[in-house]
Amino acid sequence: MKQPAKEDQSHPLFRQVYEYMLNRMERGEWKAHDKLPSIRGLAEELKVHRLTVFKAYRELTDSGKVYVKDKSGYYVSPANLLREERTVEGAAVPAYSLTNPMSDIQRMPVTYQFSQALIDPGLLPNLFLSDYVKKVFDLYPKVMGTYSSVQGDDELRETLSEHFHKHYRLQLSPQELLITSGAQQAINLIAGLVLGPMDPVLVERPTYSVALDIFRRAGARLIPVEITPEGYDLEAVEALMRKFKPRMFYMNPTHHNPTGYTVPARQRKQLVELAEQYRCLLVEDDPFRDIYFGEAPPAPFFAYDTEGWVIYISSFSKYVAPGLRICAVACRHPFMERLITAKSLADNGSPLLNQKIFLHYYTSPRLQQHLGKLRIALQVHKEIMEEELASSGWEWTAPEGGLNLWVKLPDSVSASALFARSMEQSISFVPGELCDPLGEMKSRLRLSYSFASETLLREGMRRLMKLAREL
Numbered sequence: 001m002k003q004p005a006k007e008d009q010s011h012p013l014f015r016q017v018y019e020y021m022l023n024r025m026e027r028g029e030w031k032a033h034d035k036l037p038s039i040r041g042l043a044e045e046l047k048v049h050r051l052t053v054f055k056a057y058r059e060l061t062d063s064g065k066v067y068v069k070d071k072s073g074y075y076v077s078p079a080n081l082l083r084e085e086r087t088v089e090g091a092a093v094p095a096y097s098l099t100n101p102m103s104d105i106q107r108m109p110v111t112y113q114f115s116q117a118l119i120d121p122g123l124l125p126n127l128f129l130s131d132y133v134k135k136v137f138d139l140y141p142k143v144m145g146t147y148s149s150v151q152g153d154d155e156l157r158e159t160l161s162e163h164f165h166k167h168y169r170l171q172l173s174p175q176e177l178l179i180t181s182g183a184q185q186a187i188n189l190i191a192g193l194v195l196g197p198m199d200p201v202l203v204e205r206p207t208y209s210v211a212l213d214i215f216r217r218a219g220a221r222l223i224p225v226e227i228t229p230e231g232y233d234l235e236a237v238e239a240l241m242r243k244f245k246p247r248m249f250y251m252n253p254t255h256h257n258p259t260g261y262t263v264p265a266r267q268r269k270q271l272v273e274l275a276e277q278y279r280c281l282l283v284e285d286d287p288f289r290d291i292y293f294g295e296a297p298p299a300p301f302f303a304y305d306t307e308g309w310v311i312y313i314s315s316f317s318k319y320v321a322p323g324l325r326i327c328a329v330a331c332r333h334p335f336m337e338r339l340i341t342a343k344s345l346a347d348n349g350s351p352l353l354n355q356k357i358f359l360h361y362y363t364s365p366r367l368q369q370h371l372g373k374l375r376i377a378l379q380v381h382k383e384i385m386e387e388e389l390a391s392s393g394w395e396w397t398a399p400e401g402g403l404n405l406w407v408k409l410p411d412s413v414s415a416s417a418l419f420a421r422s423m424e425q426s427i428s429f430v431p432g433e434l435c436d437p438l439g440e441m442k443s444r445l446r447l448s449y450s451f452a453s454e455t456l457l458r459e460g461m462r463r464l465m466k467l468a469r470e471l
């Protein structure tokens with residue numbers, strides 16, 4: 001167990017201990033009527049004063065989470081273990097939830113699909129991919145009879161290291177790449193290595209909600225960093241690094257999900273310097289880099305890093321084939337060795353067949369042709385959504401890439417009421433609060449323009465706005 005952060009006025013230590021205990025109860029480590037550690041035992045484990053633990057237990061008792069049996073100690077209450085809205089003074093918000101509301105929304109079959117930040121399968125190279133499946137079986141007849149190496153297929157890592165060099169200005173060797181099953185697995189592995197209970201982690205506000213859930217499950221404390229069309233306020237980031245000493249900053253700085261914002265080049269270099277200074281890993285999740293409508297975005301943070309403080313995650317789920325689950329993680333020694341061990345324990349390497357199919361498609365000239373067409377198609381989708389929204393009075397910043405509009409509703413419209421009504425009408429979107437580490441942003445929605453066909457996009461948007469007018 002990690003030592004809790006030192007006392008800080010806005011987030012007193014007993015409160016951190018309270019949240020730590022609550023997290024563990026919510027995770028099912030202690031069930032109803034289980035006996036909890038003694039005050040002395042917990043104080044020793046957490047390296048805090050007994051009085052601090054006593055105060056935390058008193059708070060847990062007062063709020064009905066825990067009950068006391070005379071002389072015998074503290075026990076978990078049978079009720080009240082459900083997730084509650086917990087807001088904490090200051091910036092840190094540890095709150096674990098066993099639910100995954102985003103996945104619940106995505107699972108609902110709907111006609112007008114604006115909640116999935118995925119590309120319409122009709123725009124992806126499905127037919128061509130079948131050619132490569134055949135080619136792979138011809139070239140490697142034993143491909144199904146063997147494991148991939150844990151780190152990933154050698155040929156694929158070599159190709160990707162050249163690709164990253166040519167297209168993204170990254171200097172790295174194949175040994176500095178690991179193939180994972182999607183970016184989500186990469187985030188999960190990194191969180192497992194870096195974050196322990198109550199460790200502070202910087203996250204953008206808003207951000208990719210699944211990453212928030214992964215960090216919450218690790219028991220980490222989420223420290224929000226506002227992201228705007230101009231990027232981050234670096235002075236604020238530095239103040240947070242100084243105050244909380246976070247182990248890592250999870251960022252999606254290029255055509256960001258959900259806002260579409262891109263952090264400008266000048267901030268990238270400065271932030272890498274801050275990361276070095278404060279010894280904070282920058283975890284750069286970059287799945288939308290190649291989905292841009294005008295100019296290509298600035299080079300990744302990884303290109304500015306000479307000391308190994310950036311981990312770069314490049315998923316190909318979005319624009320090649322989400323079903324293949326191919327993602328490359330770039331990082332330096334010695335973190336790479338730790339990551340490979342974590343990957344070997346997770347699944348012993350991603351499926352070789354998928355890596356080979358991907359490799360042969362990726363190195364073909366069809367990829368660039370596909371990307372060129374896809375950019376145009378997505379821009380058309382975005383413009384249709386914007387046209388339909390033009391008379392709504394809703395606000396958004398036109399993104400220069402990515403898959404979503406991050407929309408602000410007028411005060412008169414309640415996003416939760418709109419969400420309930422829209423689901424009844426088979427229209428889905430992502431309520432803004434799911435993307436907010438503070439669980440606020442209730443007047444925001446994420447509308448993905450990438451999945452629905454052009455016809456369904458127009459029709460669905462008209463229906464959605466009619467619903468909003470009727471609320």
Ligand SMILES: Cc1ncc(COP(=O)(O)O)c(C=O)c1O
Nearest residue numbers: 117182183184208252257315317
């Ligand atoms: C920012 C971000 N990172 C990661 C992912 C997940 O990617 P993958 O499908 O490669 O796991 C998504 C998917 O929406 C995303 O938006």
